[in-house]
Amino acid sequence: MLVYGNRLIYRYLSDFLGLFYPKYCSLCSEVLVYGERCLCSYCLSSLPLTDFCEQINNPAELVFAGKVPVFRATAYCYFRKEGITQHIIHLLKYKNNQQIGIVLGELLGAQLSQNQDFNSVDFLIPLPLHKKRKKTRGYNQSEIICKGIANVMPKQILTNAIKRVIYTSTQTKKSIYSRYENLACAFELNQTDNLEGKHLLLVDDVLTTGSSLSSAIEVLMKIKNIKISVACIAFAGH
DSSP states (O other): OHHHHHHHHHHHHHHHHHHHSOOBOTTTOOBOOTTOBSBOHHHHHTSOBOOGGGOTTOHHHHTTTTTSOOSOEEEEEEOOTTSHHHHHHHHHHHSOOHHHHHHHHHHHHHHHHTSHHHHTOSEEEEOOOOHHHHHHHSSOHHHHHHHHHHHHSOOEEOSSSEEEOSOOOOOTTOOHHHHHHHTTTOEEEOOOTTOTTOEEEEEEEEESSOHHHHHHHHHHTTSTTOEEEEEEEEEOOO
């Protein structure tokens, strides 16, 4: 009863402060109501969701077929050029809107936690940025997404299992072959104590050709008896 009373007081206080200091949706600029964080319910409901989590051999998994051994792969929503997902990812990566990454990570985590394959992971591993790029950006968006996932699916986040040792140019406009060539030997193992025989979930923001993730997976596969799955916020493949 006391907890309920405290929540009620918090809600009234939040609504009262909202009259003087309103918060706005990062996408549509509508005033956020109680319970909404950085994105309004309308914008969240407009996300083009996938159902990959429950599909074996889904499009996300087929990206890695014949390249690297992936146990399961999924993405929370589709990425469409000039669509709502692209705008959200842009805010996360280039506009320092880390709260969006937390919110989307929590939504992805809620979905993963309902699936036995994904809920069986032992550790979350964000795809690392090169130290120069991380310094420029100020954060790794994949780490932010992992924090959101861990809020609802309590798994330990490992940020030092692998590191990015080559500073690669942007992948956006490169061909599939050029992406793989650009990322050859881009990662190396770093701190992998106690990872033998574990199930790792490699996390990134957008899955397109899977070149960056595949390069990281090749390195992680050097660990004995390792099992690797992949989870991303958006899927931009075909």
